[in-house]
Amino acid sequence: MSDDRDAVELPDTIELPRLLDFYELQTAEHTGIHEFYERLHEGRLSTTRCSDCGDVQFPPRIVCPECHCDDLEYVDLPGEGELFAFSMLRAGAPLGMEDEVPFVTGIVEVGDVRLSARIDGAEYDDLAIGDPVELKVVEIDGPADHERVFYRFEPR
Amino acid sequence: MTRSVGIVGGGHTRWGDREATYKDLIQEAGKATFDDVSGVDPGDIEGLFVGSVQPERFAFQTHVAPMVAELLGVSPDSMIARTELACASGQAALRYAWLAIAAGQLDTALVLGVEKMNLPDEHAAEAQSGMTNVMDREFDGVNGLNAPPYFAMVAQRHMHEYGTTREQLAQVSAKNKSHAAHNEFAQFQEEVSVDDVIDSFPLSPPLCLYDCSGITDGAAGLILMSEEKAREVTDEAAWITGSGQACFASNSVNNLPSMSAWPQATTAAEQAYDQAGIDDPVAELDVAEVHDCFSISEIVEYEDLGWVEKGEGGQFVEDGRSALDGDIAVNPRGGLLGCGHPLGATGVSQALEIYNQFRGDVPAERRVPDPETGLIHNLSGSASVHSVMTMARGRP
Numbered sequence: 209m210s211d212d213r214d215a216v217e218l219p220d221t222i223e224l225p226r227l228l229d230f231y232e233l234q235t236a237e238h239t240g241i242h243e244f245y246e247r248l249h250e251g252r253l254s255t256t257r258c259s260d261c262g263d264v265q266f267p268p269r270i271v272c273p274e275c276h277c278d279d280l281e282y283v284d285l286p287g288e289g290e291l292f293a294f295s296m297l298r299a300g301a302p303l304g305m306e307d308e309v310p311f312v313t314g315i316v317e318v319g320d321v322r323l324s325a326r327i328d329g330a331e332y333d334d335l336a337i338g339d340p341v342e343l344k345v346v347e348i349d350g351p352a353d354h355e356r357v358f359y360r361f362e363p364r
Numbered sequence: 365m366t367r368s369v370g371i372v373g374g375g376h377t378r379w380g381d382r383e384a385t386y387k388d389l390i391q392e393a394g395k396a397t398f399d400d401v402s403g404v405d406p407g408d409i410e411g412l413f414v415g416s417v418q419p420e421r422f423a424f425q426t427h428v429a430p431m432v433a434e435l436l437g438v439s440p441d442s443m444i445a446r447t448e449l450a451c452a453s454g455q456a457a458l459r460y461a462w463l464a465i466a467a468g469q470l471d472t473a474l475v476l477g478v479e480k481m482n483l484p485d486e487h488a489a490e491a492q493s494g495m496t497n498v499m500d501r502e503f504d505g506v507n508g509l510n511a512p513p514y515f516a517m518v519a520q521r522h523m524h525e526y527g528t529t530r531e532q533l534a535q536v537s538a539k540n541k542s543h544a545a546h547n548e549f550a551q552f553q554e555e556v557s558v559d560d561v562i563d564s565f566p567l568s569p570p571l572c573l574y575d576c577s578g579i580t581d582g583a584a585g586l587i588l589m590s591e592e593k594a595r596e597v598t599d600e601a602a603w604i605t606g607s608g609q610a611c612f613a614s615n616s617v618n619n620l621p622s623m624s625a626w627p628q629a630t631t632a633a634e635q636a637y638d639q640a641g642i643d644d645p646v647a648e649l650d651v652a653e654v655h656d657c658f659s660i661s662e663i664v665e666y667e668d669l670g671w672v673e674k675g676e677g678g679q680f681v682e683d684g685r686s687a688l689d690g691d692i693a694v695n696p697r698g699g700l701l702g703c704g705h706p707l708g709a710t711g712v713s714q715a716l717e718i719y720n721q722f723r724g725d726v727p728a729e730r731r732v733p734d735p736e737t738g739l740i741h742n743l744s745g746s747a748s749v750h751s752v753m754t755m756a757r758g759r760p
Contacts, residue, residue, distance in 0.1 A: 228493060232502040266618040267503040273613065293623060295516035295568045297508040302493035305508055313508045315517060315617055324507045324617045332569055337524055358506065 224351060229304040231348050234356050240270040243282050248357050253287060253343050255321060256280040266321040287343040288364060289318035296332050304350070316341055316361050329362040340364040368591040369465045370601030371755070373401035374716040379582030379704045380551040386423035386480040387435060389583040393476060393709075394436035397585030403597035404587050409438040410470035414446045415457035415477035415708035421494035423480045432476055442470040447708075450498050451657060452742035453477065454584075454711030455751045461588045462604050462753075471590040477709035478583035491579065498745050500616035509617075511657065512568035512576055514746060519570050519660035521624040525675070528663060530570060532678035534561035536659040537574050539687065540695045544702020546729040549713075551578045551704030561659070575659040580704030584713040602719040602738070606642070606754040608635025615748045626743065629668040629750035636739070637670070640754040646671050646685075649692050649754075650735035651721050653714035655742045656699040662686075665741060666694075669752070693732040696721065714740040715753070722757040 232238075234245035247254045257264045258272035259279045266285075271278050294314030301309045312327040312335065327335065328344060341361040348356040375396025377389055384392070398406065414429040425431070429446045433439065443464050447456040454477035461473040483491045496510040504514075522528045538558045544550035556574060564574040594601050610631035614620045621627050633645070642648045654669070656662040663677035671692065672680050680686055686694035697703055697717040700710060718738035720726050738755045 230493075230496070230501055230506040232506075267500065267616055293517035293520050295513040295520065295571075297510070297513050298565075298567055300492050300495075300510060300512060300567070301489060301508065302496040302505070302510065303489045306489050308508075311508060313513050315623065322618050324504045324509050326507050337520070 224304055229350050230302065231350065231356050231358060233352060233354070235354050241268045244268045245357065247282060247284070248345055248359060251345055253285045253318065253359055254282045255285055257283045264320060266323055285318045285321055289316045289341055289361065291327070291335060291337060291339040291341050292317050292322060293337065294327055294332070294335055314361075326360040327362065328360050335363070367466050367468060368603055369462045369588055370591060370594040370603045371715060371719050372404070372587050372589050372594050372598045372601050373397065374584065374586035374712070374719065375400045376549045376584045376713060376716060377582050379549055379580050379706060381482045382581035384581060386419060386425060386478065387431070389478050389480060389581060390432050390435050390476065393478065393583035393585045394432070397474070397476070397587060398436075401587045401597065404472065404589075406437040407439070408472045409440055409474045411443040411461060411464050411473035412438060412440040413443070413457035413461045413473060413475045415454035415475070415712060416446055416479060417448055417450055417453050417707040418479070418494040422483065422491060436474070438474060449749060449751070450744035451655065451705065451707050452711060452744035452749060452751045453708040454713070455715075455740060455742045455753060456711070457708075458586065458588075458711055458715055459607050459609070459751065459753065462607055465588055465590050471593045473588045474585060475588060475712055476583065476585040477706070477712035479706035479708045480581050481579045481706060482581050504616050504746070512571060515658040515660055516568040516571040518623055518664065518747070519658070522660060522664060523570065525624050526678070527675070528678040530562060531558060532663065532682050533570070533575055533659040534558040535681045536656060536662045537561045537701050539681065540656055540662075540699035541574070541702040543696050543730045544698025546727045547698045547703060550698045550702050551580050552702050571658060571660070574701075577657050577700035578704035580706040582704065582706035582709050584709045584716055586712055586716055600723050602715070602722050602755045602757065604753060605756045606636035606639030607752070608632040608639070609749065609751045610635070611749040615745060617746065620746060620748060624664070625674060626664055626668045626747050626750060628748070629665060629741070629743070629752070630670060632750040632752040633669045633741075636752040636754045640756070642737070642754065645669065646691050648737055649739050650737050651693045651696060651718060651732045652739040652741070653695055653697055653699075653717050654739070655710075656695055656701050657705060657743070659701065661743065661747075662694065662699070669741060688730065688732060693735070696726070696730045696732055698730075711740060711742050711751070714742075715755070718755050
């Protein structure tokens with residue numbers, strides 16, 4: 209055996225792969241619910257409704273879970289809602305969110321839909337169940353080949 | 365269902381932040397399991413069921429059931445699979461082994477649960493990613509909704525709707541962690557008071573650090589046998605008398621039936637009670653290992669497993685009804701709060717604890733007096749799935 213060993217070079221760090229940053233890829237090339245994200249780009253929170261049985265889903269789908277019809281239409285959700293529950297993430301953040309903690313995360317009721325969402329612009333101690341909140345849309349800077357957005361809420 | 369199935373033994377690794385690899389943990393648990401059951405050798409194993417949630421993220425390994433077979437020298441010639449049902453993966457493996465034996469497909473199975481969760485400190489966020497994608501990554505995980513804030517909101521809603529108190533939550537943690545102080549396998553082996561819990565780091569209010577289970581490396585194993593085969597190797601078995609599961613077409617926040625009640629647990633428990641012939645669980649169950657991933661979880665479980673009226677779970681612990689000498693001794697092992705929670709191993713360890721309580725093989729400080737019937741319960745993910753199994757000593 210030779211005394212000269214070949215060295216295997218590994219990178220010290222590996223750039224955060226786009227699929228590990230928690231935000232889905234949002235264009236028609238990647239997802240069947242791209243219209244949800246296209247509307248969100250325009251500042252509208254929406255979801256799908258079955259054009260056959262009328263079932264309204266959230267998260268949006270491409271097939272109705274009630275009747276398995278695949279003809280779904282997008283309907284806007286209210287931009288204002290009420291805080292149903294909330295807590296904080298003070299530690300234990302996943303990849304890509306380590307620099308954001310601490311933050312408030314919660315559950316918001318918008319119309320008939322109850323969704324989880326980050327709550328911006330408020331401290332935990334300032335919030336109460338039932339507080340009015342309104343939609344805000346944030347742009348996601350990160351490793352993707354298109355501009356991504358997501359929804360959050362803030363006190364109204 | 366046809367044949368009776370018994371747990372005839374099992375083994376455990378030390379749980380905690382272990383200086384051990386995923387494969388080390390498998391070998392430790394396998395050795396402990398086979399060492400415990402005289403008369404069963406690796407060559408007797410016809411079915412292998414491995415509970416493990418995220419080896420892909422935590423240990424960068426897939427196809428782990430054959431790895432377990434290789435490491436332990438078992439050659440399952442009937443069934444082999446890994447089960448993934450998040451925090452209930454261990455019970456799912458146990459349930460499939462029970463089903464396979466009960467259905468007559470095989471006589472002897474090894475169930476092994478294993479998780480390696482602690483990565484070097486600088487990689488903690490990678491491990492947390494593997495916890496945050498348990499819920500719908502696109503619509504819930506993206507909001508930082510991993511387990512602590514999620515269950516904190518269950519606690520907040522339960523307090524809001526039913527008047528459950530901060531002290532009652534802490535009583536659950538103090539009880540279970542104090543049991544773990546007498547469990548040599550547990551991650552956290554210190555007595556903890558109610559004040560200690562309330563004064564711990566406010567991780568995700570209203571929950572504090574001591575309201576939460578741990579990030580844990582560990583494994584546990586069980587041998588299951590048909591009644592005919594079990595009689596050949598032991599006079600003592602924990603007989604599986606019932607097993608139920610329920611999920612209501614829900615996973616993400618909008619589709620859950622409630623944020624303060626788990627009717628899926630009621631459905632799963634009723635299935636198990638019905639199979640076991642249990643009419644009055646509080647009167648008939650002696651020992652239970654329930655999924656206290658967070659203190660609030662155990663309180664909701666008292667209610668939705670049918671032990672008290674909705675909203676009275678906090679009073680159940682406050683009145684000492686879940687203490688070792690209470691109506692049902694709950695989590696004498698130390699629970700997830702005290703033992704830690706190596707996801708795929710937890711349900712396996714819970715079932716082993718019931719068997720050990722039946723045979724009196726636990727320290728006196730946490731021994732349940734003469735238990736005849738036991739229950740294990742796991743929830744998974746956003747508590748969207750509940751799994752319940754009942755066991756009896758001396759049957760059939």
